[in-house]
Amino acid sequence: MDLDYPVLTDELFKKFALMLFELSGIKLQDHKKYLLIHRLSKYVGPTKPFHSFEQYYHALLDDKSGKLTTDFLNVLTTNFTFFFREPLHFDFLREYLGKASQTEPYIRIWSAACSSGEEPYSMAIAITQAVPDYKNYDIKVLASDISRKMLNAAETGVYHYTKVRGHLDDSLLRNYFDFDRETNAFTVKQFLRELIAYRYINLLEPYPFHKAFDLVFLRNVLIYFDNKEKEYIINKILSYIKPGGYLILGLSESLVGIDHKLKINRNSIYQKV
Numbered sequence: 001m002d003l004d005y006p007v008l009t010d011e012l013f014k015k016f017a018l019m020l021f022e023l024s025g026i027k028l029q030d031h032k033k034y035l036l037i038h039r040l041s042k043y044v045g046p047t048k049p050f051h052s053f054e055q056y057y058h059a060l061l062d063d064k065s066g067k068l069t070t071d072f073l074n075v076l077t078t079n080f081t082f083f084f085r086e087p088l089h090f091d092f093l094r095e096y097l098g099k100a101s102q103t104e105p106y107i108r109i110w111s112a113a114c115s116s117g118e119e120p121y122s123m124a125i126a127i128t129q130a131v132p133d134y135k136n137y138d139i140k141v142l143a144s145d146i147s148r149k150m151l152n153a154a155e156t157g158v159y160h161y162t163k164v165r166g167h168l169d170d171s172l173l174r175n176y177f178d179f180d181r182e183t184n185a186f187t188v189k190q191f192l193r194e195l196i197a198y199r200y201i202n203l204l205e206p207y208p209f210h211k212a213f214d215l216v217f218l219r220n221v222l223i224y225f226d227n228k229e230k231e232y233i234i235n236k237i238l239s240y241i242k243p244g245g246y247l248i249l250g251l252s253e254s255l256v257g258i259d260h261k262l263k264i265n266r267n268s269i270y271q272k273v
């Protein structure tokens with residue numbers, strides 16, 4: 001641990017973790033304390049706007065303009081993701097795939113802010129589970145992000161065991177990954193990679209699609225946009241969803257204040273009507 005970092009007590013860490021949870025739904029486990037210190041060191045330190053975590057925490061509590069809170073969220077949630085985040089969304093995906101593979105000529109799923117790839121790989125695993133003959137079927141995942149660094153990490157598909165711990169059980173790890181004892185890292189197997197195409201896409205810019213999507217996962221990215229941008233993105237994405245298809249947001253996100261033609265199904269799952 002860098003000795004230049006100010007001290008963060010366990011008690012104050014818990015308060016930051018609770019604040020983050022209330023704002024974003026993200027649960028920071030105890031072993032993420034150093035990650036939090038490292039990320040917040042952008043704002044806290046001898047030469048930074050706040051000299052102690054205590055001072056920073058109180059400034060966040062008093063933040064009338066919302067600017068400090070937005071920066072706090074940005075710095076902690078930027079690329080945060082993990083395998084099978086919100087399992088009920090993947091249950092829904094499996095259920096959809098089981099039915100749609102009987103009726104739809106093709107299936108396309110989009111992970112619209114894929115970060116380091118855990119979301120699209122979880123989708124690909126769900127495909128192999130729900131559509132046993134997926135190799136003979138026209139089915140694909142598109143994974144996109146604005147960060148080339150993240151896209152690169154996603155495409156590389158190598159995850160240190162600390163990234164999979166608690167999210168993937170042994171049988172999933174055995175079936176879908178190769179393990180390297182020297183680096184303690186899991187590499188995604190080729191057959192899973194073949195289900196995914198990667199692409200740089202800024203959600204605010206034009207999209208390059210020819211085929212409509214069955215499901216779009218637009219999770220934990222709306223935080224970056226104001227209401228006008230959200231409305232623009234949601235309605236643009238909607239025009240690329242099949243009639244009756246679905247848009248899935250993060251569990252702590254909503255479309256309140258946004259003009260749209262979607263029917264809320266349940267659990268941040270919206271259907272195009």
Ligand SMILES: C[S@@+](CC[C@H](N)C(=O)[O-])C[C@H]1O[C@@H](n2cnc3c(N)ncnc32)[C@H](O)[C@@H]1O
Nearest residue numbers: 078080081113115145146147202203219220221
């Ligand atoms: C917190 S991650 C979400 C990862 C995943 N969807 C999940 O829910 O676990 C947010 C991602 O949004 C991406 N992002 C931010 N602004 C974007 C934009 N304008 N267009 C596309 N992606 C964007 C970031 O690069 C980051 O990887």
